[in-house]
Structures are given as C-alpha cells and as structure tokens.
Amino acid sequence: MQDRKALLENMRTELRERVQRYKDHQQRINGALDKDLEEQATxxxxxxxxxxxxxxxxxxxxxIDRALARIEEQVGDHCEECGDRIAPNRLKALPYTTCCTDCASI
Structure with a gap:
C-alpha cells in the first residue's frame, strides 16, 4: 500500500506541474500570438x-486525490461500489482506480 501511495503522490506532483505548464501556455507566458494570421490559426x-x-x-x-484519500481511510484497495478487494494487477495498471473490474465495466 505504501508503494502505491508513493506512486500516486509522485503522479500527483507530475500532473500538477503539467497542469501549470498548460496554464502558462494559455496565459501566453512565453509571448503573445504571432502577427501572421496563419500562425495565429495554428x-x-x-x-x-x-x-x-x-x-x-x-x-x-x-x-488521484480520491484514491489517496481512500488510502488514508484504509479502504484504498477495496471497491467503492461493491466493497470487494480490487485485484492487485488492476491497482498496478491503474493505481488511482477506486473500483474493481466488474463495477468499472457497468
């Protein structure tokens, strides 16, 4: 569980940085729109x-925040829909999942 928590925290940090880069892009931190109309369209x-x-x-x-909160509540490896244990392979593939495969496919 600790490995998953650390992985999720690292993912959260990376995503926060990525979101900030997207916001910087939208705010034109690196410069205004080009004067060329074709370039502006692009x-x-x-x-x-x-x-x-x-x-x-x-x-x-x-x-990720939801999964981390569930880990803190000590229910992070149980499906929030049916309460069954989430398969370890699913948690490995989707560390932020909160549902088992059966409930996720409904």
Missing amino acids: QALNDEVVDRLEDEATLELLQ
Missing part, C-alpha cells in the same frame, strides 16, 4: 488541444 488550434489536455490532467488529478 496557435488557436494548439490552444484547443492544450485545453483538452489540461481537462484530462485535471480529471486524473481528482482521481
């Missing part, structure tokens, strides 16, 4: 991609 498309990446990273952060 930058606008890139902004949409960065927005989606930020949304995904934020969702993953929420999942």
Whole structure:
C-alpha cells in the first residue's frame, strides 16, 4: 500500500506541474500570438488541444486525490461500489482506480 501511495503522490506532483505548464501556455507566458494570421490559426488550434489536455490532467488529478484519500481511510484497495478487494494487477495498471473490474465495466 505504501508503494502505491508513493506512486500516486509522485503522479500527483507530475500532473500538477503539467497542469501549470498548460496554464502558462494559455496565459501566453512565453509571448503573445504571432502577427501572421496563419500562425495565429495554428496557435488557436494548439490552444484547443492544450485545453483538452489540461481537462484530462485535471480529471486524473481528482482521481488521484480520491484514491489517496481512500488510502488514508484504509479502504484504498477495496471497491467503492461493491466493497470487494480490487485485484492487485488492476491497482498496478491503474493505481488511482477506486473500483474493481466488474463495477468499472457497468
């Protein structure tokens, strides 16, 4: 359980840094839009991609925070739906999961 907790904490740190980079990009920390209209169009498309990446990273952060809270409550390896133990292989593949395979596929 400690290894999983440490892994989740490392993942959380990396995701927070990634989200900050996305926010910096959106705030044009590295400079304003290019003067060329074609380049501006490309930058606008890139902004949409960065927005989606930020949304995904934020969702993953929420999942990690939920999994860490469940570990603190000492129920981190039990499915929050049915209460059964989550298979170790599933926890290894998806350390932030809170549901067993059966409940996740419903």
